[in-house]
Structures are given as C-alpha cells and as structure tokens.
Amino acid sequence: MLLHFECMKTLYLQNHELTLRFDSSLSGVRSDEVLLKVQLAGICGTDLALLNGYANFNGVLGHECVAEVIETGAGVNGGLIGRRVVAEINQWCGVCDQCAREHYNHCLNRRVIGIRDHQGCFAEQIVVKANTLHIIPDSIDDRQAVFIEPLAAAFRIIEQLQLHDYRDVMLIGAGRLGQLIARVMVLQKKPLTVVVRHAQQRELLQDLPLNCIDESAVEAKIVDVTIDATGQQSGLELALHALRPQGICVMKSSYSSPVTVDLTRLVIDEVELFGSRCGPFSTAIKALEDGLIETESLIDATFKIDDYQAAFALAHQKGSMKVLIKPC
Ligand SMILES: [Zn+2]
Ligand SMILES: [Zn+2]
Incomplete structure (x- = not known):
C-alpha cells in the first residue's frame, strides 16, 4: 500500500x-x-x-x-x-x-x-x-x-571482550563516544585509565572510579586492553604503544582516511586488533533503565x-x- x-x-x-x-x-x-x-x-x-x-x-x-x-x-x-x-x-x-x-x-x-x-x-x-x-x-x-545507539556501540566492546582474560583497560579518547565507553567500562570493575585531551573531558569523568591521564604520560606496554576512540591515526598508534604483549587493541574510530600501523609490532608481541562497530540496543536500554549510565x-x-x-x-x-x- x-x-x-x-x-x-x-x-x-x-x-x-x-x-x-x-x-x-x-x-x-x-x-x-x-x-x-x-x-x-x-x-x-x-x-x-x-x-x-x-x-x-x-x-x-x-x-x-x-x-x-x-x-x-x-x-x-x-x-x-x-x-x-x-x-x-x-x-x-x-x-x-x-x-x-x-x-x-x-x-x-x-x-x-x-x-x-x-x-x-x-x-x-x-x-x-x-x-x-x-x-x-x-x-x-x-x-x-x-x-541508546552510541551506548549500544560502547556495550559492543564488552560483548567482544567477554571470552578474554584481561586485567586492566586504557581508553584513548574521551569525546562523545569515549565518554560513553568510559561509563560502560567502569561497570566491568577492572582498573580503567582514560587518556584525555581537554579539561572538560576530565571534568565529565570526575565522579567515576577511573584514572585520567594526559597523552604524554602514556608508557609503553603497560596495559592488557586498549580502546582507541579518538577517530585519529595518532590514537591508534598510542593504543598499540600502551599494549602489553598478547594484549587486545579495540578500534572504535570511524577513520575518514586510510591509516598506517606497524604490523611487525603486532606479530612480535602477538597483539590482537579488534574492529568494533554497532552493539546490542537491548543492553543499552536496560542499562539506562537501571540508572547505570549518566x-x-x-x-x-x-x-x-x-x-x-x-x-x-x-x-x-x-x-x-x-x-x-x-x-x-
Ligand atoms: Zn553514531
Ligand atoms: Zn541480510
């Protein structure tokens, strides 16, 4: 009709x-x-x-x-x-x-x-x-x-990490999506460090149980899982830099042009790269309903x-x- x-x-x-x-x-x-x-x-x-x-x-x-x-x-x-x-x-x-x-x-x-x-x-x-x-x-x-849609995308990371054993997480980028990812990752109750660029990003995270640092403070090979939500190649590079051997790097950026990474590093340290896009809407709705995400x-x-x-x-x-x- x-x-x-x-x-x-x-x-x-x-x-x-x-x-x-x-x-x-x-x-x-x-x-x-x-x-x-x-x-x-x-x-x-x-x-x-x-x-x-x-x-x-x-x-x-x-x-x-x-x-x-x-x-x-x-x-x-x-x-x-x-x-x-x-x-x-x-x-x-x-x-x-x-x-x-x-x-x-x-x-x-x-x-x-x-x-x-x-x-x-x-x-x-x-x-x-x-x-x-x-x-x-x-x-x-x-x-x-x-x-709900971007929050579902943040919960996709949890789905993907479900079967993996990891001790700590570093999120690179605390913009629109990064803020939601931070709110979702703290629910996992594992130590979380967030790399922030602006004072305002830091302020929005101040009530959450996580640690904010500047880019310059990111050391090499210090964390099991990194998440790049910067939308930029430099964010992905930093995410790989901070990963421990056998770590997992979650790519959560929509890059508008092709990016270059050092694949040798991935081979030597047996690092895993996860692409991550859309996630479970029902989980996002439930989390909002339960008042878990501000x-x-x-x-x-x-x-x-x-x-x-x-x-x-x-x-x-x-x-x-x-x-x-x-x-x-
Ligand atoms: Zn979107
Ligand atoms: Zn189909």
Missing part, C-alpha cells in the same frame, strides 16, 4: 555540504515498515566524518534518534502506533547468509540509517523496518533515549532543525559533546 506524505524538512548531505531541504520523496510504507516522527536526534562523530567524505554518503544525514510510530505497514501490528521507539541503524534483509546466522549487524545487504543507502533521521519523519524497532520504557526520557551532563545544547548550521558549528568545536537536533 502506498501512502502519501507531506513535504518535510530534512538535513541533506551532498558533496560534503549539508543543507536544509524540503523533501517529498518518501513514497510510502511497505508491508514490513513503519513511519516514524522523529522527536529528538543527536549529532555523532560519525556524522562529522561523513561530512568529511567518510563512506561517501549522499542523502539525509543522522542515525541517533528517538521517535514515535505514526503509521504502520499492512503486515505490522497497528498497536505500535503512538509508541516511543528507537530503530537499529542497520536495516537488515532477513534472508542472506549473515541474517540466517542472526548476525544482523553484518547483513550482506544491510542499509544503514543516515550512513549507507538509507535516509537518515535529521528529518521530521523516517521510514524503517518494523523488526528493527525497540520500544523505549517510560522511565527513559527522550534526552536519554537519544544516546548521560545528561554530556548534552551541550538542543537546536531546531532550522538552526542546523549553529548546531553543527557547536558540534565541530573542540571539546564539544552531544549536540541535539529537534526536527519537529
């Missing part, structure tokens, strides 16, 4: 430039899809990397949001209408080899909201697959819910979609954390 939508405001990325566009191209909700009204969206480091050419994406930007279901496809339970939800950013096909193994985040035909072949959420409305939705409990407000202090400001230039200017500033956009 095809429904018709009114013209809506979107933030459209084309050739490294973001503009406010009135889009009427949403053609309808397919049987297995829902139409969402976006309540609140967050600007992520990946959005800034996309503006710099990462993933070569042209289209409506944005992948972190909280929304309300306003229309359901013919094959979807109509009871979803009016519910507050978040959608998994990986929109999987359900039929490929990876989906058959329930590795949905690695679906061979996946489209990714606001990143690859799928409209983003810096828009008044967005159409997504119903089976990628998570209902948000009432105890989690919109300003917390907007963190996010409010990470919000710098909220802007209307019309004021997107000011929003992105703030997001680009050094030391800025989460900038929110209210599309409606």
Whole structure:
C-alpha cells in the first residue's frame, strides 16, 4: 500500500555540504515498515566524518534518534502506533547468509540509517523496518533515549571482550563516544585509565572510579586492553604503544582516511586488533533503565532543525559533546 506524505524538512548531505531541504520523496510504507516522527536526534562523530567524505554518503544525514510510530505497514501490528521507539541503524534483509546466522549487524545487504543507502533521521519523519524497532520504557526520557545507539556501540566492546582474560583497560579518547565507553567500562570493575585531551573531558569523568591521564604520560606496554576512540591515526598508534604483549587493541574510530600501523609490532608481541562497530540496543536500554549510565551532563545544547548550521558549528568545536537536533 502506498501512502502519501507531506513535504518535510530534512538535513541533506551532498558533496560534503549539508543543507536544509524540503523533501517529498518518501513514497510510502511497505508491508514490513513503519513511519516514524522523529522527536529528538543527536549529532555523532560519525556524522562529522561523513561530512568529511567518510563512506561517501549522499542523502539525509543522522542515525541517533528517538521517535514515535505514526503509521504502520499492512503486515505490522497497528498497536505500535503512538509508541516511543528507537530503530537499529542497520536495516537488515532477513534472508542472506549473515541474517540466517542472526548476525544482523553484518547483513550482506544491510542499509544503514543516515550512513549507507538509507535516509537518515535529521528529518521530521523516517521510514524503517518494523523488526528493527525497540520500544523505549517510560522511565527513559527522550534526552536519554537519544544516546541508546552510541551506548549500544560502547556495550559492543564488552560483548567482544567477554571470552578474554584481561586485567586492566586504557581508553584513548574521551569525546562523545569515549565518554560513553568510559561509563560502560567502569561497570566491568577492572582498573580503567582514560587518556584525555581537554579539561572538560576530565571534568565529565570526575565522579567515576577511573584514572585520567594526559597523552604524554602514556608508557609503553603497560596495559592488557586498549580502546582507541579518538577517530585519529595518532590514537591508534598510542593504543598499540600502551599494549602489553598478547594484549587486545579495540578500534572504535570511524577513520575518514586510510591509516598506517606497524604490523611487525603486532606479530612480535602477538597483539590482537579488534574492529568494533554497532552493539546490542537491548543492553543499552536496560542499562539506562537501571540508572547505570549518566548521560545528561554530556548534552551541550538542543537546536531546531532550522538552526542546523549553529548546531553543527557547536558540534565541530573542540571539546564539544552531544549536540541535539529537534526536527519537529
Ligand atoms: Zn553514531
Ligand atoms: Zn541480510
């Protein structure tokens, strides 16, 4: 069934430039899809990397949001209408080899909201697959819910380290994602050191049981697990420098250009490199529900979609954390 939508405001990325566009191209909700009204969206480091050419994406930007279901496809339970939800950013096909193994985040035909072949959420409305939705409990407000996607990405590290034996952790980078990773890693109750660049990053971590240090204080071969969340090659180099032999380096950055590492070091010291991307939404929701993760202090400001230039200017500033956009 095809429904018709009114013209809506979107933030459209084309050739490294973001503009406010009135889009009427949403053609309808397919049987297995829902139409969402976006309540609140967050600007992520990946959005800034996309503006710099990462993933070569042209289209409506944005992948972190909280929304309300306003229309359901013919094959979807109509009871979803009016519910507050978040959608998994990986929109999987359900039929490929990876989906058959329930590795949905690695679906061979996946489209990714606001990143690859799928409209983003810096828009008044967005159409997504119903089976990628998570209902948000009432105890989690919109300003917390907007963190579910990046928080899930932080919890992915725990999933990946689950079967490994390690004594201590060093996180390099305490920006938007780094702050969430720090909050997740302290729950593991292992000694955690965070390498910070700005006084503000340090302040936001001051109530947590961890140790903040400057880059210059990082010694060679002193920790079992390092996590690079700097988005830069220098962060990855530091992460490898600090690793003990047989250590694990978790790569949590969206690098906008190819990086070079000394592979000999990896061989000699039998170091493992883990790529790490999207994580379990349900774990992130549960952690917010249980009050385990504080996010409010990470919000710098909220802007209307019309004021997107000011929003992105703030997001680009050094030391800025989460900038929110209210599309409606
Ligand atoms: Zn993101
Ligand atoms: Zn698939």
